[in-house]
Amino acid sequence: MDPSYEIVQVFDEKDIKALNRCWELNEHRRRNQDQYYNLFFCDHRYPSSTDKVYQERLQKLVDHLGDWNANKHYLLEYGVGGYARLHHDDPVVGKTMVTLLKDTDLKGGATLIEMKGHDRQLDIVDLNVGDTVIYGHDVHHAVSVVREGIRRVHIGWMKPNKQKK
Numbered sequence: 001m002d003p004s005y006e007i008v009q010v011f012d013e014k015d016i017k018a019l020n021r022c023w024e025l026n027e028h029r030r031r032n033q034d035q036y037y038n039l040f041f042c043d044h045r046y047p048s049s050t051d052k053v054y055q056e057r058l059q060k061l062v063d064h065l066g067d068w069n070a071n072k073h074y075l076l077e078y079g080v081g082g083y084a085r086l087h088h089d090d091p092v093v094g095k096t097m098v099t100l101l102k103d104t105d106l107k108g109g110a111t112l113i114e115m116k117g118h119d120r121q122l123d124i125v126d127l128n129v130g131d132t133v134i135y136g137h138d139v140h141h142a143v144s145v146v147r148e149g150i151r152r153v154h155i156g157w158m159k160p161n162k163q164k165k
């Protein structure tokens with residue numbers, strides 16, 4: 001596998017079900033914009049810091065990395081026409097963890113990652129529901145345009161607790 005990213009299993013079926021339920025319960029905590037930085041035509045939802053079900057799952061991501069914390073995190077859905085243009089994440093972030101929660105009738109909406117040491121050579125990341133892909137903030141990535149169906153993910157921007165500077 002290309003060393004620009006790794007795919008890990010942090011969540012079980014029950015966790016994925018719980019995170020999808022969090023999506024449904026947080027319709028009132030949403031931001032739906034034509035463009036939000038590098039994301040286009042996506043629906044973001046932000047569960048509360050007091051949402052125990054959500055926070056327990058977030059903790060699983062943190063535990064996977066060890067001495068890290070979740071700097072920013074949210075649920076994100078790409079509908080038809082939604083995409084992420086090619087970009088890399090904010091350097092304040094150490095690693096990004098993206099978990100596929102739902103891909104009902106999805107056509108398009110592929111995760112694309114630039115291969116390390118191969119300028120502008122893109123790899124399509126094959127994600128199954130429940131998989132989490134991890135990559136560094138400096139790795140270029142994109143999501144191709146969703147042509148049909150939906151692509152729902154959880155995004156975690158993870159930061160090491162002790163910054164080496």
Ligand SMILES: [Fe+2]
Pocket residue numbers: 038087088089141
């Ligand atoms: Fe990104």
